[in-house]
Amino acid sequence: MHMRLASLLLAAALAVPAASAQVRQVDLIVYNAIVVTMDAASRIIPRGAVAIQDGRIAAVDAADAIAAAYTGRETLDAGGQVVLPGLINTHTHAPMVLYRGLADDLALMEWLQKYIFPAEAKTVTPEFVRAGTRLAALEMIQSGTTTYADMYYFEEEIARVTREAGLRGVLGQTIIQFPVADAKTPEEGLARTEAFLKEFAGDELIVPAIAPHAMYTLEARTLKAVRAMADRYSAPVLIHLAETADESKTSQQRHKMSPTRYLESLGFWGPRTLAAHAVWLSPADIQILARRNVGVSHNPESNMKLASGTAKVPALRTARVHVGLGTDGAASNNDLDMFEAMRQAAFLHKLTTGDPRAVPAPVALQMATIEGARALGMDDRLGSLEPGKRADLIVVSMRGARQTPMYDPVSHLVYVSRGDDVQTTIVNGKILMRDRKVLTLDEEKVLAEANVFAARVREAVGK
């Protein structure tokens, strides 16, 4: 049958009201798709469809089978393109998009002390954080991220904007030893965090979390207080870990232990804990993370750009540590495109291991989806297209010269796709972007507002 005709007939069939008890009506059916499920069998359905009801996936199957069993109150033609789980960015600092490209190619301390710290001291306010999060949310929706883990200040503002934008977030209120924009002391930070955990408890989209900055910027008693609070509220914990050689050296000098081992000695590691970067790990450190079931967020672009080093991803995976991918803040990357993170992970570990088989495309894609969900302890809900999971999915175009020919959709997703190829983004069953038009944010307004704050940033650093 002619492809377009088949597609039209299928669309008609999907939209017919339920005629018999066997046909169930659902909210939305995404059809005419190559469905990359990321389920345990890595199933790819060449002509597939996804049925969605109440924000969850009702069924994933061949389009014909879905058409026989379901009708949709709404239908979405994926145009023969690839449908896959929404991408999970396991580490970022959303509002820092407002510092993107402010300064690059500097030694870390010069970058922080001449640009980032002065800019943050003079510009971070609730309004700034809201404007930055709107801009970040726009970029994430446009590039196929549906869940992100965040660590920043005024995280309750980030949570509100994220919810309005319709994105899913594991959002961590930062706790740090020195005075910052939203807390003068770590005690104040802990109090803010507790209020934050209470405010967003049980939210459908927001998982409130605690974000102790790092072992070298916090005293032992604060780190212990974080663990106690996390246990009390069953809250996730997000922390930077062993990002740089300096951090390892500092830990050895102060505690005669690696950062990982020091945190272990404090009883810090616990359930639903995510360590970002985890570059400087010994085999013993990796064993600690594996034993404590700590997830890792690998940030290849940031680690390369800041010359931090290479996380031992193959060794972490061999030890069965769940490794997700992150972009880090856009001040050190400089974007939030998870396709770039996938490609970079695949490239980087081939180079550093000398083995072109390291982190093959299917593994890079797992890291951006189901492994990211596991690293966040949310694989019961996220990371693959399977019945019962949250309906977070994206449509990615393979139509262009760059994607032609297509022998293998997974190869293309990792080695040639970019965020801009995402056509449609759905979170919790709600369409946030359709055919590149973002529906939950006013793009022009968000960009204009961002430019107002950028002028203040420029002033703050004298640029």
Added chain:
Amino acid sequence: MHMRLASLLLAAALAVPAASAQVRQVDLIVYNAIVVTMDAASRIIPRGAVAIQDGRIAAVDAADAIAAAYTGRETLDAGGQVVLPGLINTHTHAPMVLYRGLADDLALMEWLQKYIFPAEAKTVTPEFVRAGTRLAALEMIQSGTTTYADMYYFEEEIARVTREAGLRGVLGQTIIQFPVADAKTPEEGLARTEAFLKEFAGDELIVPAIAPHAMYTLEARTLKAVRAMADRYSAPVLIHLAETADESKTSQQRHKMSPTRYLESLGFWGPRTLAAHAVWLSPADIQILARRNVGVSHNPESNMKLASGTAKVPALRTARVHVGLGTDGAASNNDLDMFEAMRQAAFLHKLTTGDPRAVPAPVALQMATIEGARALGMDDRLGSLEPGKRADLIVVSMRGARQTPMYDPVSHLVYVSRGDDVQTTIVNGKILMRDRKVLTLDEEKVLAEANVFAARVREAVGK
């Protein structure tokens, strides 16, 4: 004055026919642009314009100054976006786009022997090469490449298609020891090459070149014959050099010398010679390349994906070797996007040197433009926007969420731009793509034709 009104008035001024002797009429004026010239002073003109006459740049200046001195038979509003020299891809195998993503993540020999060699043996014909080059040309025009250096078979077909597409090419007919699709022996390859050099001598867009495959796939007498022919015709020479540790080992075993030194011992190195990859070089090898003024094509993505190693770009640059950037063929990358090559070069050398100041954004951009031109011995004509040079330029959008805010256009070009951000591509004064619409190729037809050949490739490798 209101920006849009100012722009309209400027457009009106630019289009007025020459009223006085002081005002010169030119073919095309590109205005309302942030002009990144890549000239010796790295001049950036915030509100600039470029005047073009007879395929060459007549003037580059502030828009007001251009409006006072020139009127354009045609004008092009860059919409306040960035205009820069077209990108120069110093190493690719254009028709191999038809093998993109056919097989990834394999050890080099398995990849070559199970996929690439069988596919090439069964599918490479003049028709295949034409279809592949059309697809590659489409992708290059869409992603801002205006000049490319190529090594493949049936290079005269590649040259014809490249000329039709309006791109500029330094196109090398491959010479190799074993029988290939277009020549049974290297002698036949040399004869083909000589005919090719004659056919395209003096062409405005095509520079015919000789492409001896590599030192390990050619006998000494053939390499010497290549040098003699290059001297006779003043033709550029393109060769793979020291791509893998295996090549170095082979050279040591056969010749007790590095590949670079072996070629030096044959008298192979000469003017307008480009060595692609150049990964495994000793300090002495680097000195040879510097002394012989050999250009280098650095291919960071291919070198990472195939786990070939890291070229010592900072050391090469210190030795004043001109290092351009290349994508390599799309079978090993998997695309022809020079923005990705720039970003990867900036990331890679920070990581491997441990210094975040290595290959800063301005250097990565130089490598993709003026240094690429120098590596090809064409910096008298290409690589920067300066009066007298060929009018090869592109307009890159900075309008999106991903590019907001913009503190520094050069940072964005390297760290957040992608090929798809290119709006307009001009080669030799001719507009090849305007507002994402390619004017010299029928996109739908090119993609359909590519898919026909892809079916043959699938069959050839049993996939």
